[in-house]
Amino acid sequence: MSEPRTPRFAYKADRLKPLRAFCQAARLGSVSRAAEALYLSQPAVTLQLQALERELGVRLLERSGRRLTLTREGQELYELARPLVEGIDGLEAAFRERLKGLDAGELNVAAGSSTILYLLPRIVEAFRARHPEVRLKLHNVTGAGGLDLLRTDGVDLAVGSMLDVPADLSYAPVYRFEPMLITPREHPLAARPEIALQDLSPYGLILPPQRLTTYRLVDLVFQQNRVPYTVALEVGGWEVIKQYVAMGLGISIVTSICLTDADRARLAARSLARYFPSRSYGVVVRKGKYLSPQARAFIELIRPDLFAPRDYDAPGHSER
Known part of the structure; x- marks a missing residue:
């Protein structure tokens, strides 16, 4: 004998809409005012509230004169749902504000003397012109030292030449020199x-x-x-x-x-x-490492779209 199936309602697939309607109705005390705030019709808000009550199996709102008030169960749900709805509705603005903060910060790049002296000056100059608020640190280290810094998150990326690429790193050659x-x-x-x-x-x-x-x-x-x-x-x-x-x-x-x-x-x-x-010079990152906006901006100046997501899963290769 099969188990009884939980009834499915039209709004169950998208809980955010009825929860948003519920929070607005609870805050404003009116379905019509909630509909105005949500730029919806009054019947649409009513349907969403009814669907939410059917799904949860409780009454959430009751009328007191001309105003809607919360039941005891409604008050409990409102306390849970309000921060969730406000968080989702404010996500884009919060995200944009976070991005503004990420425009500053710090970028650490490992490179050998020849790379710093001959290859990076124009790239560093362009990066400083576009992102003057970012503190850029160039770590002058040999190849092995740069890889150690990459693996311990001492740097965001390395720029230089590689002959053998370990399996835990991705190397994207950009320049070739005779x-x-x-x-x-x-x-x-x-x-x-x-x-x-x-x-x-x-x-x-x-x-x-x-x-x-x-x-x-x-x-x-x-x-x-x-x-x-x-x-x-x-x-x-x-x-x-x-x-x-x-x-x-x-x-x-x-x-x-x-x-x-x-x-x-x-x-x-x-x-x-x-x-x-010939010797190639390019960018080295650790596979699976999240590249900060600062690191991506620096890499874009070397070559746009150098590291697509698929590159992180590619096996290490050797130039030898």
Whole structure:
């Protein structure tokens, strides 16, 4: 034998309408005045009140002279329903007010020295012009340090280059830069029509420290091609490396992101795209992390719609 079914009424699917009508009638003491306040007809409000009473199985309102008053049950419901109805009705205004507050606040971005120095200045300038009230913090950290900050919510996002992307992060490459050999302008390699990897062997390389991606990538390419090489100097920072190359202390392999017009006037730069992969730079976020309005505004300046919701579920990939 099947269980008796609970009767369904026309307004049960949308409890907000009858509750709103009930709260207005209770507050104003009149169905007609409630109808005026709700921009509805009086019969429509009456139907909503009747449906609510049928659903709850109690009388909520009773007439006292020309005014409606609450029954004991009606008073209990009014105390419960009023904050709910007022909260829903005021939701849009409260939301807009919250958004105004979110226009200020703080944005933390992790990036390496080269990204901060060569890639971000115009983006930061545009962000500051559009959102002067937001306190922007750039954390100058290496790749691993930036990922640690992402995972511990120390930063909202990271901008930089990645070779291997962990499964818990999303990386969206935006820019690509070519690998370049840089030498002094009077260096023997500067005038060669073509440069082979073997041509670099006699000359000492100036490279970033071994722990960094650039050093490991250079070592990998030379090893794979069985070409010997020597490191004359390890030093951090593209600006220092370029200065030392210009001084004749060695040659280097850099990414074209760091080469300015002034550099090309004092250095010879030759493409090594035949041997080394180009390097991408982009935005890194933690999968599943809610991006604040400030973070989204910053990312929009890099590339609009860079992170659609579907990207958060995409598996990590490798550029290697």
